[in-house]
Amino acid sequence: MPESTPSPSVMLAHGQQAHLPLGVPPQTPGDTPKRTVKNGAPSNDLVLSAALGTNEDIFPSVLSLYAAPGSTVADITYGRGVFWRNVPPDRYRLLATDLIGGVDSRALPYRDGEIDCVVFDPPYMHSPGGTAHRGHKPFERYYRNNGTGNRTGAKYHEAVLELYVETGKEARRVLRDRGVLIVKCRDEVCSNRQRFTHVEIMQAYEDMGFVAEDLFVLVRRNRPGASRVVKQVHARKNHSYFLVFWKPGEVGGLWTPPE
Numbered sequence: 001m002p003e004s005t006p007s008p009s010v011m012l013a014h015g016q017q018a019h020l021p022l023g024v025p026p027q028t029p030g031d032t033p034k035r036t037v038k039n040g041a042p043s044n045d046l047v048l049s050a051a052l053g054t055n056e057d058i059f060p061s062v063l064s065l066y067a068a069p070g071s072t073v074a075d076i077t078y079g080r081g082v083f084w085r086n087v088p089p090d091r092y093r094l095l096a097t098d099l100i101g102g103v104d105s106r107a108l109p110y111r112d113g114e115i116d117c118v119v120f121d122p123p124y125m126h127s128p129g130g131t132a133h134r135g136h137k138p139f140e141r142y143y144r145n146n147g148t149g150n151r152t153g154a155k156y157h158e159a160v161l162e163l164y165v166e167t168g169k170e171a172r173r174v175l176r177d178r179g180v181l182i183v184k185c186r187d188e189v190c191s192n193r194q195r196f197t198h199v200e201i202m203q204a205y206e207d208m209g210f211v212a213e214d215l216f217v218l219v220r221r222n223r224p225g226a227s228r229v230v231k232q233v234h235a236r237k238n239h240s241y242f243l244v245f246w247k248p249g250e251v252g253g254l255w256t257p258p259e
């Protein structure tokens with residue numbers, strides 16, 4: 001009969017030996033025992049970080065992961081409410097405002113800390129200079145970065161970024177501790193220079209005390225073109241982002257999903 005391999009053992013405080021299953025290395029004093037997750041079940045019914053589709057397809061999943069049903073959500077660039085088309089109307093307490101209705105995202109009509117979640121989807125591309133936007137009426141109608149006047153002192157990409165930064169500060173004021181800020185953005189090439197808007201926003205928001213917790217990539221279904229191509233310099237963008245931040249408050253710690 002082959003000799004069986006003795007299992008490793010550890011000495012207990014009262015002198016007895018405890019045998020460990022084979023393959024488990026004995027622990028030395030001070031080692032933290034490995035945590036084994038025993039509950040839960042395998043699933044592939046998960047919210048994914050990248051998706052093909054439109055804002056209204058992806059926004060409900062982003063929201064469901066980060067805002068508890070019944071929570072107060074302030075959409076501060078509500079526009080035509082496209083984001084909300086697939087969100088059941090009674091799931092959240094929605095407070096919808098927009099510059100069109102006279103509420104600037106940099107001066108919100110809420111008290112400090114009274115909001116659970118802020119949603120911000122401003123014009124995320126700079127307007128073509130001069131009169132060029134006249135030929136982009138649908139673009140301008142949707143984003144309104146000329147029509148409503150963003151009233152920033154900056155120009156082009158800097159103006160886009162300044163609105164994100166100023167609104168981030170205001171969102172931080174109205175959010176409760178552990179409240180969530182969901183931001184839509186897209187990178188852009190401005191004056192032939194690549195601007196990774198999503199990185200710039202993350203840096204600015206972390207500097208003001210937010211924690212960047214998640215990033216969703218939305219890829220459009222149709223294939224974008226370009227007028228007047230001489231030689232392509234950068235990749236033509238066909239994706240945008242939902243970024244998720246939260247306000248750590250005094251306690252900080254790690255993000256825990258809403259109950």
Ligand SMILES: C[S@@+](CC[C@H](N)C(=O)[O-])C[C@H]1O[C@@H](n2cnc3c(N)ncnc32)[C@H](O)[C@@H]1O
Binds near residue numbers: 106150
């Ligand atoms: C991309 S659209 C938002 C679309 C919206 N998420 C939807 O689902 O229909 C940008 C919106 O930002 C608004 N806006 C631009 N500057 C603003 C500001 N400073 N404060 C509040 N809203 C602003 C525009 O009026 C426009 O409705």
